[in-house]
Amino acid sequence: MTIWEAVAVCAAGVGAGGINTVVGSGTLLTFPVLLAVGLPPVTANVSNSLGLVPGSISGAIGYRRELRGQGRRVLRLGLVALLGGLAGAILLLTLPSSAFDTIVPVLIALALVLVVLQPRLAAAVRRRRERDSSGGHPHGGVPLQGGILFASAYGGYFGAAQGVLYLALMGLLIPDDLQRINAVKNVLGAVVNGTAAVFFLFVADFDWTAVVLIALGSAAGGQLGARIGRKLAPGMLRGVIVVVGLAAIVQLLLR
Numbered sequence: 001m002t003i004w005e006a007v008a009v010c011a012a013g014v015g016a017g018g019i020n021t022v023v024g025s026g027t028l029l030t031f032p033v034l035l036a037v038g039l040p041p042v043t044a045n046v047s048n049s050l051g052l053v054p055g056s057i058s059g060a061i062g063y064r065r066e067l068r069g070q071g072r073r074v075l076r077l078g079l080v081a082l083l084g085g086l087a088g089a090i091l092l093l094t095l096p097s098s099a100f101d102t103i104v105p106v107l108i109a110l111a112l113v114l115v116v117l118q119p120r121l122a123a124a125v126r127r128r129r130e131r132d133s134s135g136g137h138p139h140g141g142v143p144l145q146g147g148i149l150f151a152s153a154y155g156g157y158f159g160a161a162q163g164v165l166y167l168a169l170m171g172l173l174i175p176d177d178l179q180r181i182n183a184v185k186n187v188l189g190a191v192v193n194g195t196a197a198v199f200f201l202f203v204a205d206f207d208w209t210a211v212v213l214i215a216l217g218s219a220a221g222g223q224l225g226a227r228i229g230r231k232l233a234p235g236m237l238r239g240v241i242v243v244v245g246l247a248a249i250v251q252l253l254l255r
Contacts, residue, residue, distance in 0.1 A: 003208055003225045005037045009210055013217020014224070017055030021062060021186060021225030022230075023118065024163015025111060026052065028042055031160070032247050039207055040095050041104065045158060047210040048087075052159075055218025056190035062226020066183035073174075074184055078191050080145050081152040085192035088156020089199045096238040104158055105249045112162030112242050121168045148188065155192040163189055 001009070012033040016026025027048060034044035059068075067074065081194040092100065114137075147169040155162035171178060198207060 002035055006209070006213055008033055009037060009213040010217040013051060013055065013214035015217075016052060017046070017058060017218030017221025018053060018213070018225035020052065020189060020218075021059030021080050021222075023167065023182075024165075024185070024189070025056070025161045026218070026221075027160040027162075028111065028159070034207075034210055034245040037210075039210060040097070042092070042206060042208075043205050045092065045104075046200045046204045047206040049156075049159065049193055049200075049216025050200060050206055050211045052218050053190070053193045053197045054215045054221070055222040056186065056193045058219045058222025059225055060183070060186040060190050060222075062223055063179075063183035063186050065120055066180045066254075067187065070180065070184060074187050077145070077148050077184065077188060080148045081155075081191045082195050084149040084152025084154075084194040085156035086199060088153040088158075088192075089196040090156075091153070092157050092196075093200075095225040102137045105253060106155070107158050108160055108249050110165070112246070114161045114164045115254050116242065118164055119166075121164075124172065137235065141173070144169055147173070148178060152178055152188070155189070156196045159192070162192070 009030075012030045016030045018026075019029065020026035030048050030052070031044060033040065034048060039047065095103075148166070149167065151162055151165040154165065163185055165179075166188055167181065170181045170184060174181060
């Protein structure tokens with residue numbers, strides 16, 4: 001990896017850490033950059049998962065004020081996320097690499113659709129709150145646990161727009177403030193990335209240089225996202241994510 005490639009990987013880590021803290025989809029920045037510097041898709045995905053762990057933890061710490069009073073909710077959903085993340089990580093290494101090459105462009109495309117639809121999902125959440133501001137299970141109940149399990153398995157396997165899935169599910173099924181829900185989302189992301197990372201450390205191939213660079217960048221980006229991410233224009237942020245995601249799809253299809 002050249003010095004400029006290293007700078008690009010670290011910068012992508014900063015962006016991914018910030019974006020993941022604000023809404024999710026940071027993988028759509030780091031994954032294409034790792035492909036561009038020459039890493040094979042599965043190795044790039046594993047290295048990305050390992051590198052984003054510090055960013056997930058940093059984002060969760062940045063939202064610690066909104067986490068107060070949510071210990072029971074975090075514990076319940078965190079256990080489900082752990083199981084889902086482990087299942088996704090196992091699938092990543094169990095399925096042949098050719099399956100990953102085939103599946104990931106589809107996953108990225110679906111993730112981009114979720115990113116584009118995020119404003120409509122948020123509007124649906126607001127309408128649901130207006131209709132039923134006092135009802136609903138305080139922790140989402142079985143439907144939310146099932147959705148978190150699926151989203152976490154997706155996150156353990158690839159993870160792009162995993163945060164958008166979490167926000168949509170919890171926003172629709174938990175009667176609470178969206179900022180507090182976003183704080184829980186950051187913890188769940190840290191749990192899934194951390195679970196997959198521990199698993200990958202023992203059984204998967206990864207690039208330590210890429211891991212360290214993304215880790216340093218994402219840790220800084222997590223703090224930036226918690227402090228100033230909400231001030232970014234949502235449309236501009238979504239536009240960057242979509243462009244980078246489309247570039248990743250093209251690069252994967254042309255490999």
